[in-house]
Amino acid sequence: MKIAIDGMGGDHAPFSTVKGIVDAINEYNAEIVVTGDKTVLENEFAKYSFDKGNLEIIHTTQVVTNDDKPVKAVKGKKDSSMMVALELVKNNKADAAVSAGNTGALLAGGLLNIGRIAGVDRPALCTALPSKKGFTLLLDAGANADCKPINIVQFGIMGSIYARQVLDVKNPTVGLVNVGSEEGKGNELTKAAYELLKEEKLINFTGNIEARDIPEGKADVVVCDGFTGNVILKLIEGVADFLMGKLKNVFMSGLISKLAALLVKDGLKQMKSELDYSEYGGAPFVGVDGALIKAHGSSDAKAIKNAIGYAMKYVEGDVVGEIKNSIKGE
Structure with missing residues (x-):
């Protein structure tokens, strides 16, 4: 190879x-x-x-x-x-x-x-986001700002394949990013995509999920149009940098804080590793x-x-x- x-x-x-x-x-x-x-x-x-x-x-x-x-x-x-x-x-x-x-x-x-x-119809960027389960795959992370419902379905199929073949996730679950978890929520794109995803036999579709559910790991693969996906990706990257910066400022603010930092050093390293993009390497263009x-x-x-x-x-x-x-x- x-x-x-x-x-x-x-x-x-x-x-x-x-x-x-x-x-x-x-x-x-x-x-x-x-x-x-x-x-x-x-x-x-x-x-x-x-x-x-x-x-x-x-x-x-x-x-x-x-x-x-x-x-x-x-x-x-x-x-x-x-x-x-x-x-x-x-x-x-x-x-x-x-x-x-x-x-x-x-x-x-x-x-x-x-x-x-x-x-x-439309290849997609597939990126791994940190979650309580370790990671959640997001498609599309920015390749297609405008999508049709069939594109969202194909993102789910391709993301599921990547999760199984590369990340060894058995029977990965697929969630549709939406403004609410109930069926019938969202705009015309998400409503139409939901109906197609629900009928697709090649994926394990579990329904709508809200953006806040992504870090919770409520689905192994989450699908959306590339505009929404890129906003989610950049927001999570920004929040991760913000949190690590804030923690550093808190622990470096005084002698007692510095001593406290030594006690939780291993935990902080683990947290930084989980939020670090370099751990995931890159996003395949599936x-x-x-x-x-x-x-x-x-x-x-x-x-x-x-x-x-x-x-x-x-x-x-x-x-x-x-x-x-x-x-x-x-």
Whole structure:
């Protein structure tokens, strides 16, 4: 199995990206092909000890920045580290691609270069949110601002497959994000989606859930349109940062507080770990005809390593094949 990595995408590339790749090679014995400025990458990799036989560097001359418009980046920067990584998957020279770069460009590149799975109307970003159960999968986390009811149903099918094949969740439950838990609540989209989800045999639909139920872990997979999903994602990220910042200020405010912090140090570390995006690595773009993982833009080495690990699990779990078999029967 070979994983293609966009070596120049992300806020901390190529430094954190290279360190994450090295850690993935050492920990997972991953085979990596990384795209980007070869001289820069070689100089960075020279700082570390790892099996050089597990690494290939492909030189590219362009970089997709966060300021680039998605379609223009796809068409105008064909020799960018991001687009070349996607081409490797398209041409079966890599089994998966990982990038921490421009989200819109990556999604557009995934659709235009790799393409959709036959029968999938709208691929979706699938992200893991912290909950009392450990995590809850959210689809769509921002790929599709406007959706049709059938899109929401397909998100539920694809999210359930990812939960089973990659995260080993048996018979995952699916909830529809809504303004109330009762049937009949919501706007026209959620009302219509509810009726379709209720009849869908490929998922274990448990009904509506409110946004506050997500951290409670009331469903393994929650589905909604991408606009709603992205708002939920950004709010949870912001609240997590706010809470950790507040706790730090409280425990650093005086001598007694600092002593108290020592007593709960292990608990605080556990809490920080559970709220840390780097633990989950990245969000797969489910529904494209290949394994494509979007790592967080501010990914550190740990997040890149974990994103590579999830990319490997995505391939091993044959998520694409399972989606093809399921959606085909729709």
